[in-house]
Amino acid sequence: MAIxxxxxxxxxxxxxxxxxxxxxxxVETEQVEFRKGxxxxxxxxxxxxxxxxxxxxxxxxxxxxxxxMGERVKGLGDVVIVNVLRAATPFVEGLLKAFPRxxxxxxxxxxxxxxxxxxxxxxxxxxxxxxxxEIRATDTVIVADPMLATGSTMAAVLEAIRSQGxxxxxxxxxxxxxxxxxxxxxxxxxPGAELLTVAIDDELDDDGYIVPGLGDAGDRAFRTD
Numbered sequence: 040m041a042i043x044x045x046x047x048x049x050x051x052x053x054x055x056x057x058x059x060x061x062x063x064x065x066v067e068t069e070q071v072e073f074r075k076g077x078x079x080x081x082x083x084x085x086x087x088x089x090x091x092x093x094x095x096x097x098x099x100x101x102x103x104x105x106x107x108m109g110e111r112v113k114g115l116g117d118v119v120i121v122n123v124l125r126a127a128t129p130f131v132e133g134l135l136k137a138f139p140r141x142x143x144x145x146x147x148x149x150x151x152x153x154x155x156x157x158x159x160x161x162x163x164x165x166x167x168x169x170x171x172x173e174i175r176a177t178d179t180v181i182v183a184d185p186m187l188a189t190g191s192t193m194a195a196v197l198e199a200i201r202s203q204g205x206x207x208x209x210x211x212x213x214x215x216x217x218x219x220x221x222x223x224x225x226x227x228x229x230p231g232a233e234l235l236t237v238a239i240d241d242e243l244d245d246d247g248y249i250v251p252g253l254g255d256a257g258d259r260a261f262r263t264d
Contacts, residue, residue, distance in 0.1 A: 042091040047222035048234035056083045056237050064253045074129045074260045081133020116140045117177050123184040126257035130185050144171035148192050156247045160220050164195040174205040185256040187214040188249050190221030194228040216240055218249045
């Protein structure tokens with residue numbers, strides 16, 4: 040299983056996930072390939088979640104020749120994917136290739152860059168739109184955002200989800216790249232959430248960006264500044 044426990048988070052170590060992340064980091068990767076890379080990475084992460092976090096069951100099946108037993112993944116219809124706009128959109132597109140029957144939610148959240156980073160390393164967060172499907176106790180909820188930097192945005196997103204009175208069987212926060220301060224903040228803010236990422240990077244710079252990181256995933260995916 041290509042998910043390793045690194046203390047503050049679980050890290051998806053699949054070779055193809057690391058390969059895609061390296062391409063995403065490269066400053067020479069242009070917009071179209073960057074978006075496609077996020078889609079591919081989302082799909083790989085989805086498959087790893089299925090392999091590492093979902094149970095299987097044996098079922099009776101009939102082949103063209105005889106009766107036999109097969110193995111099926113349980114709970115694929117009990118998945119909710121929450122898209123944290125906007126950078127997560129291609130990332131979620133990839134997740135949906137692994138979970139085509141998933142119900143989808145959308146939360147628009149952004150940090151106030153003009154306010155600057157506070158002494159505790161956080162940013163003020165604006166939640167502008169929340170649209171979630173019904174979340175049941177048996178569900179696996181995957182909250183996707185490619186970058187987990189200070190953790191301020193994701194902490195606000197998790198608070199918005201929890202405010203709906205939801206307590207799913209599994210609440211997974213999925214990122215491509217995470218920074219240690221953000222992981223610490225989320226573990227303190229919502230200990231019930233499991234943090235999954237493809238890489239834990241070194242640090243945040245003075246502006247709250249992940250180093251080495253991959254730049255602003257939203258700007259690179261949508262050609263904005």
